[in-house]
Amino acid sequence: MTEFSSRVERVSISGIREVFEAAGEDAINMGLGQPDFPAPDHAREAAREAIAAGEADAYTSNMGTQALREAIAEKFRRDQGIDADPGAIIATAGGSEALHVAMEAHVDPGQEVIVPDPGFVSYENLTHLAGGDPKPVGLREDLTLDPGAVEEAITDDTAAFVVNSPANPTGAVGSEADMREFARIADEHDVLCLSDEVYEHIVFEGEHHSPMKFADSDNVAVVGACSKTYSMTGWRLGWIHAAGDRIDRMLRVHQYVQACASAPAQYAAEAALTGPQDQVEEMAAEFERRRDVLLDALEDMGLETPTPEGAFYVMPKVPDGFVDACIERGLVIVPGRAFGERGEGYARISYATDMAEIEAAIGIMREAVAAVR
Ligand SMILES: Cc1ncc(COP(=O)(O)O)c(C=O)c1O
Incomplete structure (x- = not known):
């Protein structure tokens, strides 16, 4: 009989997929975690040019092209005032691979x-793959991660804690004070703070702060990606930035699981990062408009919803049976339970879909609330 590794046996199939399968083909999809905008033209063009010139056929350096890593380092300087060294950055196959190599190496x-609970599904599962044990911590009422709760959960066995701001599935954005605290905790307890910042540019109130800029030690590693910022989920291009010895260990993993990120995607990413950024701002403004429409409607329905300050998700508290009632009526949303035990009683609604669909979805949600109350 085939035996499988205990590590992989502990990995679960995403609860999100089950929801898609339950809904019909014509369903309105508010379950997706990808922006509904095109990638920037200049990014597509850069990939086309690199392919036409025969520059994208070969492996690049395992770490990624020098030009891309310089563009990523410049991004850290421009956005966060972090003096990033291109030699301390690995280009990866999306933020997903960056999280994977970070877990494997640490x-x-x-x-x-x-890990935050509710939180992005990969954190728990990648911890399992690395042979570790996820330790979920609950969120505050406003769905932000409390540094105090993280500090309390630290033991001698703690390898890392994950911070994700803006967050999936909550849309919550941690304050500057919280990010300073996470940096202090990483410094004082000498544990890795793995900061997943893939939604860094989708922030509506205030601005994004990386814990890395407040840390005195080398204990913060930052994961980023083109996926959400530039609506380039299919290109599979992300990165990890950390201190030299951490990068060295993560490179040992990356060289065997990936060799290098896809070369055409690296050219596209370089152009996205160095080209005009106005599309990013326009997309964030559109997401904010949609969020406001949804928040008003959810409030009107009597569903308590913490105000999300970033990403493109809202996470209302919902009555029993609400998610199923939406799915039966042709609206896909995801039960909060798919993101952890403490997600029970919530639903994640993604508004990466156009306003006409959002209006139709609101109609369905009103019916669903009435049906289950
Ligand atoms: C919080 C978070 N981190 C990482 C990722 C992975 O992003 P990528 O598509 O770049 O692998 C996602 C994707 O949904 C996400 O929501």
Whole structure:
């Protein structure tokens, strides 16, 4: 009989997929985690040119092209005032691979990784793949991650804690004060703060702060990607930035699981990062408009909803049966339980879909609330 590794046996199939399968083909889809905008023309053009010139046929350096890593380093300087060294950045196959190599390089079997609950599904599962044990911590009422709760959860077995701001599935944005605290905790407890910042440019109130800029030690690693910022989920291009010895260990993993990020995607990403950024702002403004429409409607329905300050998700508290009632009526949303035990009683609604569909979805949600109350 075939035996499978215990690590992979602990990995679950995403609860999000089950919802898609339950809904019909004509359903309105508010379950997706990808922006509904085109990638920037200049990014597509850069890939086309590189392919036509025969420059994208070969492996690049395992770490990624020098030009791309310089563009990513410049992004850290421009956006966060972080003096990033291109030699301390690896281009990866999306933010997903960056999270994977970070876990593999830092987590030993039996060690714990503190993850937000509800939180992005990869954190728990990648911890399992690395042989570690996820340790979920609950969020505050406003769905932000409390540094105090993280600090309390730290033990001698803690390998890392994950911070994700703006967050999936909540849309919550951590304050500057919280990010300073996460940096202090990483410094004082000498544990890795793995900061997933893939939604860094989709912030409506205030601005994004990376814990990396407040840390005195090398204990913060930052994951980023073109996926959400530039609506380039299919290109599979992300990165990880950390201190030299951490990058060295993550490179050992990356060279065997990926060799290098896709070369055409690297050219596209370089152009996206160095080209005009107005599309990013326009997209964020459109997301904010949609969020406001949804928040008003949810409030009107009597569904308590913390105001999300970023990403493109809202997470209302919903009555029992609400998610199923929406799905039966042709609207896909995701039960909060798919993101952790403490997601029970919530639903994640993605507004990466156009306003006409959002209006129609609101009609369905009104019916669903009435049906289950
Ligand atoms: C919080 C978070 N991190 C990472 C990722 C992975 O992004 P990528 O598509 O770049 O692998 C996602 C995708 O949904 C996400 O929501």
